[in-house]
Amino acid sequence: xxxxxxxxxxxxxxxxxxxxxxxxxxxxxxxxxxxxxxxxxxxxxxxxxxxxxxxxxxxxxxxxxxxxxxxxxxxxxxxxxxxxxxxxxxxxxxxxxxxxxxxxxxxxxxxxxxxxxxxxxxxxxxxxxxxxxxxxxxxxxxxxxxxxxxxxxxxxxxxxxxxxxxxxxxxxxxxxxxxxxxxxxxxxxxxxxxxxxxx
Numbered sequence: 746x747x748x749x750x751x752x753x754x755x756x757x758x759x760x761x762x763x764x765x766x767x768x769x770x771x772x773x774x775x776x777x778x779x780x781x782x783x784x785x786x787x788x789x790x791x792x793x794x795x796x797x798x799x800x801x802x803x804x805x806x807x808x809x810x811x812x813x814x815x816x817x818x819x820x821x822x823x824x825x826x827x828x829x830x831x832x833x834x835x836x837x838x839x840x841x842x843x844x845x846x847x848x849x850x851x852x853x854x855x856x857x858x859x860x861x862x863x864x865x866x867x868x869x870x871x872x873x874x875x876x877x878x879x880x881x882x883x884x885x886x887x888x889x890x891x892x893x894x895x896x897x898x899x900x901x902x903x904x905x906x907x908x909x910x911x912x913x914x915x916x917x918x919x920x921x922x923x924x925x926x927x928x929x930x931x932x933x934x935x936x937x938x939x940x941x942x943x944x
Contacts, residue, residue, distance in 0.1 A: 746832060746866045748926060751905050752941065754795060754833075755868070755922055759943055762787045763914045784911065785837045788870055789821050792835060796823045803832055819858050834864035839872045839911070848874065849885040856890050859906070860897045866905050873912045883910060887923065891938045894925055898932040908938065 765787035793805040803823035823833040838855040840848035852871045859867040869890065873883035890908065904927040913919070923938040 746905065748905055748924070751866045751868075751907055752922070752924075754792075754866075755907055755909050756943060757795060758788065758791055758870070758909060759914055759921065761791050762911065765790055784839055784872075785820065788835070788837050792821055792823070792833070796833075801832075819862055820855075822862075822864070831862060831864040833866045833868060834859055834862040835868040835870065837870045840874065842874070845874055845882060848882055849889040852886050853889040853893055856893055860893065861899070863901070865903060866907070868907050868909065870909045870911060873910045883912075883920070886910075887938055891925075891936065894936045894938070895934045896932075900927045900929070900931060900933060900936075902927055902930050906938075907941075 762784065766783040769783040769786050769790075789805075789807050789809075793807075795801065796803040796805045801823070803825050805821065806824055807821040819834045820837050821833075821835040822831050824830075825832050836855040836859050838848075838852045840851055848871075852869070856869050859869060871886060873886055887908070894906070906925040906927075908923040910921050914921075920940050921943045922941045924941050925936055925938050927933070927936075
């Protein structure tokens with residue numbers, strides 16, 4: 746998977762996740778009492794639809810009781826059954842609204858799962874909460890994830906990491922996506938997360 750293709754998938758998530766989450770909440774209010782359950786369900790729904798397209802035809806693996814399928818280490822994967830490879834690995838961590846200060850650590854913990862999965866496209870979706878509190882969490886989250894990238898010892902040349910902040914998806918002018926493309930195998934303490942345009 747190339748970087749532009751990965752960015753296109755992120756743009757589609759930005760366009761569709763909020764409305765899908767709201768529709769899911771409306772259709773299943775009894776299940777939507779857990780924080781961000783509807784957001785995670787919406788992400789999975791959009792990614793599954795993309796994976797089924799003619800140019801992909803990937804199997805979508807994630808926890809879903811109704812379909813009797815289970816996630817493999819991360820929240821969502823695209824599995825290419827023809828080549829026996831994981832194409833995309835995705836983790837969602839929307840944090841805890843009652844403990845905002847602990848959210849960078851929560852996001853970092855889930856990001857560690859992405860680091861250890863073999864996939865060319867690794868997508869981390871989180872909410873920075875800046876619009877909801879006076880605390881700025883996006884910098885703390887980015888600093889945490891960049892440090893985890895730098896400390897990891899098993900990078901593979903060509904891996905694409907993209908971070909997507911779901912905070913206030915209607916604000917198209919704010920920073921929302923960051924990337925890191927791995928250029929060499931092994932550890933790299935110089936890795937940097939760079940802001941990229943969502944559109």
